[in-house]
Amino acid sequence: MVASVGRVRTTRNRNRPTVPATQPQPTYNRQNMTVYDLFFLVFAIGYLPYLVLKSKAHEDFGQRFGFLPEGLKRAGRERPIWIHAVSVGEVMTAKNLIKRLCEAHPEIKVVISTTTKTGQHIARKSLPEKVEKFYFPLDFSFTVRKALDVVRPSVVAIMETEIWPNFILELSKRKIPVCIVNGRLSERSSVGYKRIKFIFKKILKKIDMFCMQSEADAERIKEIGANPERVHVTGNMKFDINPAAPSSSGFALKRQELGIELDALFLIAASTHKGEEKIILDSYSKLKKSFPGLELLIAPRHIDRSRDIANMIKEKGLGVSFVSELESGKKRKPGAGDILILDTIGELVKFFNLSDIVFMGGSLIKRGGHNLVEPAVFGKAILFGTHMFNFRRMRDVFLNEKAAVCVKDENELTETLSALLGDRSKRDALGNKARSLLDKNSGATEKNLNVLRKFYEN
DSSP states (O other): OOSSOOOOOBOSSTTOBOOOSSOOOOOOOSOOOOHHHHHHHHHHHHHHHHHHHTTOOOTTGGGGGTOOOHHHHHHHTTOOEEEEOOSHHHHHHHHHHHHHHHHHOTTSOEEEEESSHHHHHHHHHHSOTTSEEEEOOOSOHHHHHHHHHHHOOSEEEEESOOOOHHHHHHHHHTTOOEEEEEEOOOHHHHHHHHHTHHHHHHHHTTOOEEEESSHHHHHHHHHTTOOGGGEEEOOOGGGGOOOOOOOHHHHHHHHHHHTOOTTSOEEEEEEEOTTHHHHHHHHHHHHHHHOTTOEEEEEESSGGGHHHHHHHHHHTTOOEEEHHHHHTTOOOOTTOOOEEEOOSTTOHHHHHTTOSEEEESSTTTTTOOOOOHHHHHTTOEEEEOSOOGGGHHHHHHHHHTTOSEEOOSHHHHHHHHHHHHTOHHHHHHHHHHHHHHHHHHOOHHHHHHHHHHHHHOO
């Protein structure tokens, strides 16, 4: 795809790559457009109008073509560590890694890129100001070259498993180490990659280290071409997410702000997708007959669906309150019975501690589920559906430890919720097991940091 790809220099220890003192200037083939560029261009021609129609072509969209903010030019002079996190989940996972990097090496500059607008929003909101945030360039040869000319990283850490051929090849040409951090590769994705293994094998050979979440992930990445000597199992960093629990006074204040009685039973349906809210609402309507004071908060994965969900609730003859309106000063009478909709980004974790039970969405329909760790941090009883294929290992760990419950449909959801709502000891036991599970599976962040040290500590 791109000719004359360079390799990372090594010290006497052949397993310990080092970063060149100055970034070499690559020599380029005059044929700037590769076959992959042409393929990506065809894709972009169809995709860019979609972004415009969906209002996703935001004011910073020029960054995706390599037009990066002034702060990155200053950061580039310091040869920063570049971390790429696609969206919200990856940013939240990277947060602890960045914190540890900054603590251990305050002299090292760290920058982070995202692909999605929501991911960028969370990065700007939750990461320190000194960490430069920007959008990842589109994977054309000329855009990645332009971005790398500005950022000039000493090492690049890609969260999860984002394989961008031109970006990785360009890093290799410039002798800039690149690592996959908290890597995962589902069985389904593995099958797809195997079909084009002849292409991706060349790309994977340019990656200097793979820090995979599990043995299964490690085996899959090796099967599609990764160098086995560079593949390590370091665990899942998502188990290390540990938001500070609010104080008891904070608990009281927030419940009061939401108009929820302190002794009311409170259910959260988190990160729900289209098709799940109807199931949740039907179950809730049945449960209200036995638990008339039951409160429900629906937190859709995509908040632009909030109004549609509100209309669905109203059609059932139920009241609706938006959290954004309550935070702006609107009052909700305690015990009013309105269903709450969380229509703000990045605040879901603040509400987990207020709840009694959390249902994690994206799992009753075929979306692959979502991270179970955040409600587990607060020792909450957790339920999810059968479609957790994006979090298979996490699902299996929780189920093996009896730290969560899997339900297959609305009937099982209603029956399980009824049993838990009617017995606090069952809720507490389930939540305590979830919290204990995190303690046993923590430490992946430190392991990934130790791997990265091999590249930025000379």
